[in-house]
Amino acid sequence: MVAMTNTVAQIVKPLVTALLNDAGPVPIQFWDGSFLGTSRENVIMVKSPEAVRRILWAPGELGLGRAYVAGEIDFEGSIIEALSAAQDMAGDSPDVVRQRLRARDLPTLIRTARKLGVLGLPPAPPPEEARVRGGVHSKERDAAVIAHHYDVGNDFYRLLLGETMTYSCGYFDSDNASLDEAQTAKHDLICRKLGLVEGMRLLDVGCGWGSMAIHAASRYGANVVGVTLSRTQVELARKRVAQAGLADRIEIRYQDYRDVSDGPYDAVSSIGMFEHVGLSRLDDYFTSIREVLIPGGRFLNHAISRPSGSGALPRRSFIARYVFPDGEFHEVGRVITGMQDLGLEVRDVESLREHYGKTLRRWLANLEGSWSDAVALAGPGRARVWRLYIAASALNFEANRVSIHQVLAVNTPGSGKSEMPATRNRFVEKR
Numbered sequence: 001m002v003a004m005t006n007t008v009a010q011i012v013k014p015l016v017t018a019l020l021n022d023a024g025p026v027p028i029q030f031w032d033g034s035f036l037g038t039s040r041e042n043v044i045m046v047k048s049p050e051a052v053r054r055i056l057w058a059p060g061e062l063g064l065g066r067a068y069v070a071g072e073i074d075f076e077g078s079i080i081e082a083l084s085a086a087q088d089m090a091g092d093s094p095d096v097v098r099q100r101l102r103a104r105d106l107p108t109l110i111r112t113a114r115k116l117g118v119l120g121l122p123p124a125p126p127p128e129e130a131r132v133r134g135g136v137h138s139k140e141r142d143a144a145v146i147a148h149h150y151d152v153g154n155d156f157y158r159l160l161l162g163e164t165m166t167y168s169c170g171y172f173d174s175d176n177a178s179l180d181e182a183q184t185a186k187h188d189l190i191c192r193k194l195g196l197v198e199g200m201r202l203l204d205v206g207c208g209w210g211s212m213a214i215h216a217a218s219r220y221g222a223n224v225v226g227v228t229l230s231r232t233q234v235e236l237a238r239k240r241v242a243q244a245g246l247a248d249r250i251e252i253r254y255q256d257y258r259d260v261s262d263g264p265y266d267a268v269s270s271i272g273m274f275e276h277v278g279l280s281r282l283d284d285y286f287t288s289i290r291e292v293l294i295p296g297g298r299f300l301n302h303a304i305s306r307p308s309g310s311g312a313l314p315r316r317s318f319i320a321r322y323v324f325p326d327g328e329f330h331e332v333g334r335v336i337t338g339m340q341d342l343g344l345e346v347r348d349v350e351s352l353r354e355h356y357g358k359t360l361r362r363w364l365a366n367l368e369g370s371w372s373d374a375v376a377l378a379g380p381g382r383a384r385v386w387r388l389y390i391a392a393s394a395l396n397f398e399a400n401r402v403s404i405h406q407v408l409a410v411n412t413p414g415s416g417k418s419e420m421p422a423t424r425n426r427f428v429e430k431r
Helices: 008-019 049-057 061-069 079-090 103-116 139-150 154-161 179-194 211-220 231-243 279-292 318-322 332-341 353-369 371-378 380-398 424-428
Strands: 043-046 073-076 201-205 223-228 250-254 265-271 293-306 310-312 328-331 344-351 403-411
Touching: 008 049, 008 103, 043 079, 049 061, 049 103, 061 073, 061 318, 061 380, 079 353, 079 380, 139 231, 154 231, 154 353, 154 371, 179 211, 179 265, 179 293, 179 353, 179 403, 179 424, 201 211, 211 223, 211 231, 211 250, 211 265, 223 231, 231 250, 265 279, 279 293, 279 310, 279 328, 279 332, 279 344, 293 328, 293 332, 318 380, 328 332, 332 344, 332 403, 353 371, 353 380, 353 403, 371 380
Parallel strands: 201 223, 201 265, 223 250, 265 293
Antiparallel strands: 043 073, 293 403, 310 328, 344 403
């Protein structure tokens, strides 16, 4: 390090001005104790000059995310409030921090980097960053992506998600509902929309740790096949099924949905799996679903969506590198069109956007409330990935930057008979 007569805050201010989108900075404290900003609440702590080097080489959320995962940046106070202040500063811009440095800023930035002693080659990304290979959305690559995201450890997910082990948006049908109650209510809502009754055969695509399968079998008497590409999920889901005394009604498989060939099924649920399918595979996905459904069988797709547009997550985004490699979100109209083009008649659409904000805040409380246990189970870097991802996601759902929809469709045969009740309240009313 070069000896400095000025504080780090004074030296780095031109860099902050160049990278941030207008307005004054959120409170930032540097490794020498110097400070930018006026507020002393919900401070971003830059703990190492290495964080600056990362941001110079990867401007935008990727550099910031890498520095946070590596422990070179931290948050004092509420991470949600700190991120919210940064997003407020960005205004209508999608990026809090510029993704590319402007040519006119380069001389100033080089001088700043030299004064801080951070010139040099880019630091290696933290090991938690995904490195997947092969054709996008091939079976082999999809399996690797699922393993990256879900095979973190069942004990870690239990800490995060609660006893229902349900990794998707809850349904808060009362203001004082707990997280577990909201997840149970979500499963019940889906069972009612699917019209499940005793003896029906249900395929649960992306079954996770078996929570939907257990609910459908125990509360509605369904016979369920659940498929997932996470081996750790399969292991625990089978144990949970056995513990519930439902091994005669539920089969959990390590299987790609494209390989399910033992239809017909009376109903299909897909809860929080669709984000992994990809725009190029939508027709194959909906065709696979339709082909295993009986005429009049119902299909419920519960998935994150974009307010507009469809496609892959930005390649340089934090979520694409650390959370959902190859993930894609689609505008709900595109989903509806895709279903109907392939013979699945859409009968009901419901947004649960606000419910996901509430769900994420409860997951964050679980994580932060047992932080030392989370670090012991997943490692500090992986625990940080989840903390940043959940906090940012809560804000994005609350601000309608992303949404989530349940889309209910029916395999309507040529006769046009849908087997649907005459009114909506008849298929969503509680049993």
